[in-house]
Amino acid sequence: MTILGQLALWLALLLSAWATIVGFVGGAGQRPELIRSAQRATYALAGVLVVASLALVVALVKHDFNVAYVASYTSRNLPLIYTLSAFYGGQAGSLLFWAVVLSVFGALAQWLTGRRYERLMPYAGAVTASVVFFFVVVTLFAANPFERLPFTPADGNGLNPQLQNPGMVIHPPLLYLGYISITIPFAFAMAALFSKRLDTGWLHAIRKWTIVSWLFLSIGITLGMWWAYVELGWGGYWAWDPVENASFLPWLTMTAFLHSVMIQEKRGMLKKWNMVLIALSFLLSIFGTFITRSGIISSVHSFSQSPIGIYFGFYLIFIIVATAAVIWSRLPMLEAESHLESMVSREATFLFNNLLLVGIAFSVLWGTMFPMISELIRGTQVTVGPPFFNQVNIPIGLALLALTGIGPLIAWRRASPGHLKRQFAAPVTAGVIVAVLLLALGMRNLYPIMALALATFVVGTIAQEFVRGVGARHRLHGESHALAFARLVGRNRRRYGGYVVHLGIVLYFVAFTGQAFKTDVEASLKPGQRAELRSPWGHTYTFTHLGVSQYEELNRFTTAASVEVARDGERVGVMKSEKRQHVNSLGQPTFEPSTEAGIRSDLREDIYIVYAGSVAGTEEAVYRFTLNPLVWWLWFGGVVLVAGGVVTLWPGTSTSADRRRAMAGYAATLEGSTSGAK
Amino acid sequence: MNARAKFVIGAALVLTTVGFLMTSGIKETGVYFLTPSELADRVQADPTFHDVGVKMGARVVHGTIERDVGTQTINFEVTDGEQTYPVVYRGIAPDTFTDGVDVVVEGRLAPDGTFHAPGLLAKCGSRYESEPSA
Numbered sequence: 001m002t003i004l005g006q007l008a009l010w011l012a013l014l015l016s017a018w019a020t021i022v023g024f025v026g027g028a029g030q031r032p033e034l035i036r037s038a039q040r041a042t043y044a045l046a047g048v049l050v051v052a053s054l055a056l057v058v059a060l061v062k063h064d065f066n067v068a069y070v071a072s073y074t075s076r077n078l079p080l081i082y083t084l085s086a087f088y089g090g091q092a093g094s095l096l097f098w099a100v101v102l103s104v105f106g107a108l109a110q111w112l113t114g115r116r117y118e119r120l121m122p123y124a125g126a127v128t129a130s131v132v133f134f135f136v137v138v139t140l141f142a143a144n145p146f147e148r149l150p151f152t153p154a155d156g157n158g159l160n161p162q163l164q165n166p167g168m169v170i171h172p173p174l175l176y177l178g179y180i181s182i183t184i185p186f187a188f189a190m191a192a193l194f195s196k197r198l199d200t201g202w203l204h205a206i207r208k209w210t211i212v213s214w215l216f217l218s219i220g221i222t223l224g225m226w227w228a229y230v231e232l233g234w235g236g237y238w239a240w241d242p243v244e245n246a247s248f249l250p251w252l253t254m255t256a257f258l259h260s261v262m263i264q265e266k267r268g269m270l271k272k273w274n275m276v277l278i279a280l281s282f283l284l285s286i287f288g289t290f291i292t293r294s295g296i297i298s299s300v301h302s303f304s305q306s307p308i309g310i311y312f313g314f315y316l317i318f319i320i321v322a323t324a325a326v327i328w329s330r331l332p333m334l335e336a337e338s339h340l341e342s343m344v345s346r347e348a349t350f351l352f353n354n355l356l357l358v359g360i361a362f363s364v365l366w367g368t369m370f371p372m373i374s375e376l377i378r379g380t381q382v383t384v385g386p387p388f389f390n391q392v393n394i395p396i397g398l399a400l401l402a403l404t405g406i407g408p409l410i411a412w413r414r415a416s417p418g419h420l421k422r423q424f425a426a427p428v429t430a431g432v433i434v435a436v437l438l439l440a441l442g443m444r445n446l447y448p449i450m451a452l453a454l455a456t457f458v459v460g461t462i463a464q465e466f467v468r469g470v471g472a473r474h475r476l477h478g479e480s481h482a483l484a485f486a487r488l489v490g491r492n493r494r495r496y497g498g499y500v501v502h503l504g505i506v507l508y509f510v511a512f513t514g515q516a517f518k519t520d521v522e523a524s525l526k527p528g529q530r531a532e533l534r535s536p537w538g539h540t541y542t543f544t545h546l547g548v549s550q551y552e553e554l555n556r557f558t559t560a561a562s563v564e565v566a567r568d569g570e571r572v573g574v575m576k577s578e579k580r581q582h583v584n585s586l587g588q589p590t591f592e593p594s595t596e597a598g599i600r601s602d603l604r605e606d607i608y609i610v611y612a613g614s615v616a617g618t619e620e621a622v623y624r625f626t627l628n629p630l631v632w633w634l635w636f637g638g639v640v641l642v643a644g645g646v647v648t649l650w651p652g653t654s655t656s657a658d659r660r661r662a663m664a665g666y667a668a669t670l671e672g673s674t675s676g677a678k
Numbered sequence: 679m680n681a682r683a684k685f686v687i688g689a690a691l692v693l694t695t696v697g698f699l700m701t702s703g704i705k706e707t708g709v710y711f712l713t714p715s716e717l718a719d720r721v722q723a724d725p726t727f728h729d730v731g732v733k734m735g736a737r738v739v740h741g742t743i744e745r746d747v748g749t750q751t752i753n754f755e756v757t758d759g760e761q762t763y764p765v766v767y768r769g770i771a772p773d774t775f776t777d778g779v780d781v782v783v784e785g786r787l788a789p790d791g792t793f794h795a796p797g798l799l800a801k802c803g804s805r806y807e808s809e810p811s812a
Contacts, residue, residue: 162773233773234772339681339682340681340682341681343681343684343685343688345681348681348685348688351685351689352689352692355689355692355693356692359692359693359696362696363696363699363703366700367700367703367704370704370708371711374708380710380711380716381710381711381712382708382709382710382711383709383710383711384704384707384709385709387703387706387707388704388707391702391703391706391707392696392699392700392703395695395699396696396699522750522769522770524747524748524749524750592773592774592776593773594773595773610770612750612770612771613745613747614747615747615748616747620748624770
């Protein structure tokens, strides 16, 4: 099978080179026969890479341990699902994963939008194929998953136990889907520059792609948090680790891009800025893959040092130079069609939103790279940790949260005092009331109070929009409230879906606030002994150590410690935390023991128990008990965010009659909100 | 003053704030990352360096790990091949902490030459990737 895989990779190399060159030449010379040839190459490229991937999957499933990659990441007793996830669990496989997914995306873009954007498509296809070419080159020459060993081991190494978790099965591919799909909007942006068709056509072509890739990134990042939380056992979900930061960076610039394209669509402003943002997002997605895969910045996530670093380094420089040159050569065509008229307007709010997002991105990049930067300049490595990132980003994040409430409601061009009062009086009041309440209840932490007050303000603006929209439809069309709600959302999906996404983001902020009130205690307990912990809500938890048991499971020896938990003397239940020693099929231990935390969630807080080991030969156990307020809201926020994203993406309203009706609904809302204020 | 000029001023203010937050953040939270030899040189050149918190990246010396589960204290030695320091760590060690791994300890070097570390990070170059054992 590996011969087939190798062959497919070599074919992919030729096809991607062909699709790149012929696509460019065909596009530039407007030669239909060349364009068609490049199109066919695009489809064939996806085909051969799928074949290569299947070859790897077969090698994995058949336990062909003569293949180095299979021997490194799997073993006979590894459950099938993790054997499959080993496809992208290692470096070589994950690079192949990049190539195959991008080639499929490229073929999809060709198939779905090729006809509608026939002037852009040849270039967009060529740019996409060139990126596939790079990944195929790296896969073939620096990290080849089909390489064979000079001998055949009896069993493989097995997958790292920390990767043997359902979250780890879906987190990496989703994050990768996010990274990879950014290439398509980037390719269309470049196509617009090459073809000099710089109207809003390319923005329409990529509208859904950008939301899709943003959603994948969001889901990927959130699942990564979830995995870190349940699997790494340190009681948190975000450590500002370089690899986490690397996934956060393109998310930030994509978020900025999603907002600033609206300004270009509506007002013809920010054309250069949008080009820079999408190029930056693409660059950061490659950079993120590079950091994850090369181990250039030592981090707990670092994969082994490997020769792919040099390939990525040169490729990054090439992208920077090439995109800068292309944007530079087209600058005169990217002049704005209108100007900012007032600081109190949606344009200005969005500009500040962009500024803050890029500011966060820059500070995160700076902090991540600081050990390298300081070593270059001063000769000594200076590292910055979570305190730096929190200190810088909490204030910026709060400002951003405020803009989340202001942006969608403030008028375009220039907002009048009357308009401001109408839109913001109620939400601001709600926010102030919450702040006063929290102060009265004795909370004295500035940032949490601000965060919760601003969250209330934003939720207030969103609720107000829904109430007014539904009310307007109810009055004008005589629809029942439920029907009015369904139609309101159904006919203005981008707008109301966007509100739901904002609601999800607010929930993330609420969850982050909980981290300010996290408490924990470490204790060494004999059976029957107990530890106490006071929750920020004023309850007292007691943890009584019940005992330690040992048993064999599947592919591991497990030592489990049980604790009875009570809140204010009332029994909550028994929780357990485990130490797992994974073994291979011969019963020999593989990897270090891994910890499985015991977690019990409710809306107020998580009880998080880590069993750290026993005093030799006894049942005396060492524990860390953590009370982690509001963590549940993070996962719930993720669900809300995805739901909102799906609403925005839901296909439909494409016929002109539908569109007209949708516009009528929009007009009704506007009218409704105006008449409501009289 | 037109809106554009106002925006430029506003943007400059935002950027200055971000810049200020970053520089003060680095000044307040930045920590030296040294090898044991570099730490030894520093302390020799300037004895007050004992009071400065640092991160030290080194390898755990084989067979030196002593765990006292009762007091949750771990004693071990780290080295970069030239300089070796005994380390005292209190708390729960990460799963990957074991003989011979690369660790980052964060804390202070006491005048008696012991490194007191409230922070311990075991980084394993092959954390998610291990070579096939030939």
